[in-house]
Amino acid sequence: MKPLAIFGGTFDPIHIGHLSVAWEAAELLDAEVRLMPASVPPHRSPPTASAEQRVGMLRAALCGQSRLTLDTRELNRHGPSYTIDTLYEFRRELGDRPLVLLLGADAFAGLRSWHRWRDLFDVTHIGMINRPGVDACMPVELERTVAPRRTEDLNVIRGQPAGRVIELMVTPLEVSATRIRELLAEGRDPRYLLPAGLFDDPALLAPYRGALMH
Template sequence: MIGIYGGTFNPVHYGHLRTAVEVKERLALQHIRMLPCRLPAHRQQPEASPEMRLSMLELAISATPGLQVDQRELQRPGPSYMVDTLQSLRTEFAETPLILIIGSDAFAGLESWHEWQRLFEYAHLVVVTRPGYMPQALPPVLQTRWIEDQALLAHQTAGHLLFLSVTLLDISATQIRQLIASGSSAQFLLPDAVLAYIQQHQLFQQTPPLPSGY
């Protein structure tokens, strides 16, 4: 099984990285592909360029076995729709279960995603949650896909929905950008190499806009 973990990574931080490592181990994934998006479909364009966000992500995971960067969304014009990404991955991994990893906040807005029901044609959906989280009443189309036994993910290439409790660190990219813009320290919230890159390129120096999410 292969994990798919997308985001703006603006910048990547320990919340992203801890989730990726823990999901990889919990589900015994071959590896996780970290996919920085070029143009987010549901939020404003990130301040850091796609090339800079890619560089920060590469620095962050360079010494972590099992995590790798996938650049396909950066190379595709237009908004970065996950359904297109999964369709592309499926052509490469025809018989391998694909695991799309998203947070509970993103899951709450799933029905606003472009062609969201088609996601299940290409991948399983794993929603990472805090321990003790219980999903609210699911619409019938999702209720029929919900499983509680993670072993079932390996039995078919796509189609299931699983809620997986992991250690979620209370860190956000918005918080980091605000700290940097205010001249405060963001140390220990993200890898030192990423923080050094931000300082070198003087990223996130301006007062950021209202928080746009994780």
């Protein structure tokens, strides 16, 4: 059964680094990938753009293809948005279909700070996104938990609904949303760091134009 992979973030704004990672993960896993913007991230400051504005940018960025899709369910939730709650919701909808949570290596290394992090393995696989030649440094407790769950076999991921960890090596593409916001605030035009569709409608990038960056 083809997995469903979830790629979350603030996407403030969505940029080519996000899209490149999501597309490569879709190919490596032979999966549908849903980009899921977060509403109120528990561990960081609120996004510059509103939820509605970020959805507009995502729709423009994803136009013209069907492998990457948009899921806005977290934007409808009040209060802090915890990943485990969303994943349980997906699991109720998917039955035994394999579910894969895509996480960067740095985020994965900090998994112990997540709300109910051990429960994640009950409802999802984790696809750890890494760059070739880079070894992620993980805390001992996390490595002990993860070690028996590791696999390099896609058939294992496709044959089980949850519980495994697979490392996905993707093309290095260093793009900073913070730097993009700074460039836009300065009146510059970071055209090749953002999806072309975002420049078709000037209103899409308006939240960042002239904004005071902290």
